[in-house]
Amino acid sequence: MAPRPPGRGLTDGIRLFPYVGPPTLAEAARTQPPGTPARTRADLSAWLGARPPAEHDEPFTYTVGADGVLRLAPRRSEHVACAGGEPVGAAGEIAFVRAADGWMVDEADNLSTGYCPDPDCWTVLAAALDTIGVGRPDAFTRSVVFRRCPRCGERNVVRDGYFTCALCDADLPSEWNFA
Template sequence: MRDARSYAYEGPPEIRARVRPGLDGGVPIGSAADACRWLEGRDRDERDEPFTYVVDLGGTLLLAPRRSEHVACAGGAPVLAAGEITFDGGAAVVAVTNQSTGYRPDPSCWPAVAAALDRAGLRRPGGFTDAFAFRRCAECGQLNLVKDAFPGCAVCDADLPDPPGEGGPDA
């Protein structure tokens, strides 16, 4: 993971301020058995939803309940990847995304996710089941999650910058 890009938290400072380093953090998943034990500890309704995940700088998958903030799951630290993950009830991942507005991971973080899942012995898809792009509006400064290839700001409707490598600056 030495060459992997890391992502610092860029979300609201008041959310980061609530994180208690050393006390908050997701559950490290080092094996399929770890994942199964953690899933068994969730209530039935919760198991049907995606969970919050991050891949820490050491390449370990950390899990937390869905409504947890990614920065809390990471204990406030930078990550290699972050998003939402859904299991089949056991040791198979059926959906995984890079949807984290706090860390804004690029879809190119998939190799870090794949490596963490492989290391834990979890069956997985061949890539993100849904990959998202994040762009900051140059007009109003709002962070936008780009969905359905809509290139406009959700707040002021201004055009969003092109992604890196496609003729525009990285926002």
């Protein structure tokens, strides 16, 4: 896959997801360096090559900012730290495998309880990966639906289409509602 030229505006017209997780994690993220930007295949290859072999056994933390740049961090990193505390167009976990011409995405999801992005953020991640010319699946390999409970405020993962709060049993809205 040929890389697209880098540039701003990859997320034009796509909503940005604000951080909605615990304030203490956002505060702690201010003292941590953001994730490593992967603007090119060489950036990605260098970052992945520098990771200890054991880190490749699990997916990595990723975010894509308003500038369309993919940022990567070890899995146990907080998404808000990876994003430098900024809103994101996409966030979740991502795994790579070696391919004949470099690295390609093996798995990707939108699992970030700090940003709770809707599954439609796939288009933003896909654009970032296409920009650097990394092979990828056609959609998330696992997709997560998040909703905030209008009654108790709890963040919920919707499982099996069951839109009910896990804490208070209130009905959850069908549309993303963290803004």
